[in-house]
Amino acid sequence: RYSLFPGEPRWRRRDLTYAFEPRNALTEEVKSVFSRAFARWAEVVPLTFTRVETFLNSDISIGFYSGDHGDGEPFDGQMGTLAHAFSPPNGHFHLDGDENWVVSGDVGGNNFLSERAAIDLESVAVHEIGHLLGLGHSSVQDSIMYPTITTGRRKVDLATDDVEGVQYLY
Template sequence: MAQNFQLISYISLFFLLLLVPSNSKNPATRKPRPFGFLKHLEGCKKGENLTGLRELKQYLNKFGYLNYNSLKADNNDDFDDFLEAALKTYQANYNLKITGTLDSETLSKMVMPRCGVPDVINGTSSMTTNKKPHHHHHGSKKLHTVSHYSFFRGYPRWPVGKTHLTYWFDLGTTHPDAIPAFVGAFDKWTLYTQYFTFEETLEYENSDIKIGFERGEHGDGIGNAFDGEGGVIAHAYAPTDGRFHCDADEFWSIGAIAGYLDLETVALHEIGHLLGLDHSSIEDAIMYPSISSGVVKDLHDDDVEGIKALYNV
C-alpha cells in the first residue's frame, strides 16, 4: 500500500508541471506578494501615524474587521481606536495574544495566503459566533465537545432533501489535470459527512456548483477581485449560490510541494463554504481561513461536526 502511495506521489509531481505556469520553477521570476506591504508596519501601535497604515485598514476592511462610515477615515495613516479594536478582533479570531498592535505573530498570520471570504460580516465575527446548538449522543450519555465551526449569517443551507449536488467545470479556465483534485475533495466530503454526494455535469445552467479559475476582477465585484500570487487564493459562496473560483495566478500543486499550494486542500475549504460552513478558529480545521504553501490538510472533526449541526444529521 505504501509503495502504491509513493508511486501516486511521483505521478502527481508530473501533473504539477501541467498545473502551474512555466516560469514557476524560478522563484526569482515571482512578483511581490499582495500582502507584502504589511511587513514594514511591524510593531505599529495606536497613536502613531505611519505611511502604509491606510493599506492595513483596507486589508482589515476587506476581511470585515473595519467598517468605517466615511472613506476619509479609511484613507489616512492614523492608527486610531477603530484600527486597534479591529486588530484585537483579528487576534482573538486567530488565537493570538490580544495586543492591539501589529506584532510579529499577527503580521506573520496576516501575510499568509488565504480564502477571500471575510471573517467578519456586517460586524459579526463568524469565527467566534454564528453557531447552532448541537449535542452529541453516545448511548445514554450526552457528550459536550468544544467546537469552533461557524456558519454564515442566517444559516443558509441546501434545501431539506437536496443531498445530491452537481458540479460543473469551466473547461475554458480549468486545466484537465486539475480536475482530479476537486473530485478528490468532493469524495472526502461525501466520505466524512455521510450526507452529501456529488456528481459532475456538463450542463452549466442546471449545475448546483460552478468551478473555474479566474484572474483579477472577474465579475464577482471589485471587492472579490483576485490579486495575483499569494494574497487571496480562492473564494466560494454560501448556499445556494454555487460559485467557486480559484486564482489562476497561484502556483498550484497536487500534493505537498514547497512553494506551491495544494489544490485539493484549498478545494476542501471552499466546498465547506458551498455547503454552508464559514471560517473556523481551529488551525487544523479545513475551514481555517489561511494556509501555508507546501501544506496538505484533511477534514477535521470540527468541519464534520459543523456540517452535521447545520443539517441536523
C-alpha cells in the same frame, strides 16, 4: 469551534451537481483533485456530488479566473486571495488563475514550484467546499475551516470540528 453563515444557509437538496468552466479546458488530473475534495465531505454527510458537463445549470460551478472576472471580487495576482466560494445556494467557486497551484501530492517536491510559493490545490478545494456547504471559519487550528494556510503545505483531512459543523447542517 466551527461557524456558520448568518441565517445558517444550507442546500435543500441532497443530490448536488458540479461543473467546470469550459473555457479553462482543465485536464482530468486537475478535475480529479476537486472530485477527491468533494468525496471527503460526502463521506460524512448524506450529500452526493455528481459531475455534469452543463456549466450554466449545475449547482456548483468551478472556474479559474484572473483579476476582475465580473462578480465584484477581483483576484489580486500571486498570493493574497487564492480563491473564493459563496454560501448556499450560490454555488460559485472561483480560483485565482495567477497562483502557482500544485496538483496534489507534489508540494515541495519541485524546487521551481517551491521557490514560487506553491499552493496545494486540494487543500484549498476542501476549504472552499466547506464554504459552499455553509461553513464559515473555525477557531480550531487543525480544522480545514481554520482561516490560515501554510504555503507548500497540504491539509486535506477533515478534523472533528469540520465534521461536527457539516453534520449539524446536513
